[in-house]
Amino acid sequence: MRCYWDEDDVWFYFEVDAEGWVTRQVELEEPELTPVVAASLAEWQRARDAGRLAGYDSRFGTTAEPPVSEWEGHDPEQLTSEEFDEVWVSARRHLAVTPR
Incomplete structure (x- = not known):
């Protein structure tokens, strides 16, 4: 799922388990959609x-x-696992070489 937090101008992407706990999370700051978080529980x-x-x-x-x-x-938009993984891979690649 993903949702937009307009107070901070950030897109949040979440992968959740069956109980609703976040297992992976990505945060992208506007306007360039710069990755600032790509964490795995x-x-x-x-x-x-x-x-x-x-x-x-x-x-x-x-x-x-x-x-x-x-x-x-929050009003999340549902994503496929493939859509989440695409954002995840890109954010992890960025954060692996670029300090937050």
Whole structure:
């Protein structure tokens, strides 16, 4: 799914599991759609467990905490997994070489 947050001029892309928890998240800032977050919950947990969380956060950011069922005031647009993956791959490529 994706939604636009006009207060910050940011597009949010989310992959969620069956319970509504965000498993991967991408944030793109307008006007150039510059990637500022491309975080995976599983990677974040592995980085935390390995003591490398600060490095992961500074490079890729974090995913949203509460499940989407608890969110208020957003109107998400549904995406296919292929559409999400296209944005994910591009954002990860950008953040892997460009610090946030």
